[in-house]
Amino acid sequence: MEDIAIIGIGMHSFGRTDGLSGQAQGAFAVREALRDAGVKWEQVGVAYGGSQDAGNADALANHLGLTGIPFVNVANGCATGGSALASVVSAIRSGMAEIGLAVGFDKHPRGAFNPQPADWGLEDWYGETGLMLTTQFFALKTQRYLHEHGIAEESLVHVAQRAFRNGALTPHAWRRRELSFEEIAESMAVNLPLRKYMFCNPAEGGAALVLCRASQAHKYSDTPIIVRAAVMRTRHHGSFEVFSPGLAARQAPAPTVTASRAAYESAGVGPEDIDVIQLQDTDSGSELIHLAENGFCEHGEQGLLLRSGATDIAGRLPVNTDGGCLANGEPVGASGLRQVIEVCTQLRRQAGARQVPGAPRLGYTHVYGAPGVSAVTILEAP
Amino acid sequence: MNNNTSLLPHLPVAHLLTQGTSGLGLLGSKCSQCGEMYFPATDSCTACCGSDLAPCDIGNQGRLWSWTVQAFMPKSPYNSGETEEAFQPYGVGYVQMPSGVKVESRLTTADPAELAIGMPMALCLVRYGQRVDGQPLQTFAFAPTIEIEGDL
Structure with a gap:
């Protein structure tokens, strides 16, 4: 299969930008990515993108120019960015276009999400009686996971501590203040065992990538990043997913596991080959689970891994070097592409104070979300 | 097993409940093809992709x-x-x-x-x-x- 390369990356800072629509933040990110690639919007032959709460991606053409290209709206929740990227890779590989764009953006209301049961195929009682909350799900999943694998609650604090430590080193991060163990451990209980500083917040922002065939990439970029794998998977019967009034008797591996395995197989590498990692950290518990589900450790090993500093920037498995969702917030449509951009920045060795030492060759990104979707990419340095 | 709706006029979740021999129970469904059980009751089996399910008492x-x-x-x-x-x-x-x-x-x-x-x-x-x-x-x-x- 022909290799596809990322030749341009662009972001609108995550966080809160009053007065600027989500679509305007998406268009800003696209312009940054085009500038980075030295490509004009008129040269882009295909685009995929989406948001959860900020409207259709193809409306960005009203900002960028009505060039008549196929612009596909993607709506895959947290996997929107990953799905858009996988689709652009396939489109370019098929010969549909020479240059393609993946874009994600969002602008969520403040506070927790308030999904409507009917949108998820559920009855009203589930929301009315107070069971339909994402934070509740993450807490229930974390509580069970800690119990099954004998992991202490202090590991949840360690995840958040590292996220904010890395966020403090990241100029474009939203949360840039380091937090002490005590500040996190004693912060307000939200859904035990998860507390305030162990959850990311819905936010705003935009992220975009420009891609082309790797064989053509040198025309546009001195530092093209090869997409070794970009896969997306959905849940199987028996996996423990959000908004589940009941769970099956038998348990199946999460969609993360199937997406991860498919990505390693497609790239022909294993977790031991990866030098820099982005894992979905909607909350501390999710990141703990995802460390093992993506193959970076055995279930139950996370406590030791975190205590030993292995997941720090200078560690063996640098995770969420920009502070992840915890420090950047989660604009759902953009979040997966933020991960890809951070890994590209690390592989280009342009990450400044948060740069992973040495010469990282392979990077890994992972998103997971409702209603049981996961997208994984494996990226290779120039 | 009786549907309990009439006994619980102000209960929006009455349709999720059943009056079994051991008192109030949860009403689910069981796939007639593969035997998988569900709560709440459903008419689709996500395990075997079947669509023939019968009510059952979850307990x-x-x-x-x-x-x-x-x-x-x-x-x-x-x-x-x-x-x-x-x-x-x-x-x-x-x-x-x-x-x-x-x-x-x-x-x-x-x-x-x-x-x-x-x-x-x-x-x-x-x-x-x-x-x-x-x-x-x-x-x-x-x-x-x-x-x-x-x-x-």
Whole structure:
């Protein structure tokens, strides 16, 4: 299969930008990515993108120019960015276009999400009686996971501590203040065992990538990043997913596991080959689970891994070097592409104070979300 | 097994319940093709892709499989009628039933000291709020119990 390369990356800072629509933040990110690639919007032959709460991606053409290209709206929740990227890779590989764009953006209301049961195929009682909350799900999943694998609650604090430590080193991060163990451990209980500083917040922002065939990439970029794998998977019967009034008797591996395995197989590498990692950290518990589900450790090993500093920037498995969702917030449509951009920045060795030492060759990104979707990419340095 | 709707006129979750031989139970369904059980009842089997399911009694006792405490007041569509100031945190958990099916439910206690994975739990009804017209809002819940029938 022909290799596809990322030749341009662009972001609108995550966080809160009053007065600027989500679509305007998406268009800003696209312009940054085009500038980075030295490509004009008129040269882009295909685009995929989406948001959860900020409207259709193809409306960005009203900002960028009505060039008549196929612009596909993607709506895959947290996997929107990953799905858009996988689709652009396939489109370019098929010969549909020479240059393609993946874009994600969002602008969520403040506070927790308030999904409507009917949108998820559920009855009203589930929301009315107070069971339909994402934070509740993450807490229930974390509580069970800690119990099954004998992991202490202090590991949840360690995840958040590292996220904010890395966020403090990241100029474009939203949360840039380091937090002490005590500040996190004693912060307000939200859904035990998860507390305030162990959850990311819905936010705003935009992220975009420009891609082309790797064989053509040198025309546009001195530092093209090869997409070794970009896969997306959905849940199987028996996996423990959000908004589940009941769970099956038998348990199946999460969609993360199937997406991860498919990505390693497609790239022909294993977790031991990866030098820099982005894992979905909607909350501390999710990141703990995802460390093992993506193959970076055995279930139950996370406590030791975190205590030993292995997941720090200078560690063996640098995770969420920009502070992840915890420090950047989660604009759902953009979040997966933020991960890809951070890994590209690390592989280009342009990450400044948060740069992973040495010469990282392979990077890994992972998103997971409702209603049981996961997208994984494996990226290779120039 | 009778549908209990007529006995519980103000209960929006009446259709999830059944009146079995051992009292109030949860109404689920079982796939006639592969035997997989579901709560709530469904007409599609996500295990074998079948669509022939029959009602079944999921039971009224189980063991706590996971738990949390809902510490902040949910946004709409939560309809307890409480104000933010008067909001009372509530427990939420999954209870593993004899078939292995896990049922998500409110719990009758929100005190972490009273909750532990593996503890026996029994089905009950709780008042969780009131409607604008003053009628109580009730739903099913699980309460810690010491008695448990059979070996779960």
